[in-house]
Amino acid sequence: MPAILNYLLHLSTAAALVLAFFVVYVRITPFDEVLLVRQGNGAAALSLGGTLIGFSATIASALVHTSDYYQFTGWALGAMLVQVLVFAVTTRLLRMSKDQIEANNCAFGGLLGAISLSIGLVNAGCIS
Structure with a gap:
């Protein structure tokens, strides 16, 4: 597969996984984080932001350290x-x-954001 197509495949899959994670995460939280962020709630933004960064760190590690597309997807779903x-x-x-x-x-x-970020970084390290 040409490098540009491989890049686009991985990029679109990574973006879709981050979006899927976002949807799952905001549905399992006991509060409406999106509404709270829209209302200017900094605590919700810190918590959600740390979670997204933590998950994205794992996605990045999976992209760097896996040899094929399916392996990358598997690690991302596990993360x-x-x-x-x-x-x-x-x-x-x-x-x-x-x-x-x-x-x-x-x-x-x-604190919630930092916990999520920490777990994401540990998760990312485990993939490498």
């Missing part, structure tokens, strides 16, 4: 599952996450 599971466990342990995010507690939103 998506890990990110969602970590969010579920974290919010159960920090029982007050819904209230804190909705109250625009940016420190708490930053």
Whole structure:
């Protein structure tokens, strides 16, 4: 396959995976992050932003360290599952996450975002 087509295939798949992750993630959160961000809620933006960056780091690592398209897709789907599971466990342990995010507690939103980013980076490292 010509390099440009390979690039476009990987780019479009990566973008679709990030979009799919975004849709899944905002549906499992106990609060409406998109609405909160639109309303200027910094805590929701920090939490969602950290999660997207963490997942994207794993996607980037999968792109760099896998030898074929199917392997890349498999690692990306596995990373998506890990990110969602970590969010579920974290919010159960920090029982007050819904209230804190909705109250625009940016420190708490930053913590959730940092946890997601950390897991994404560890996940990315495991792929390499």
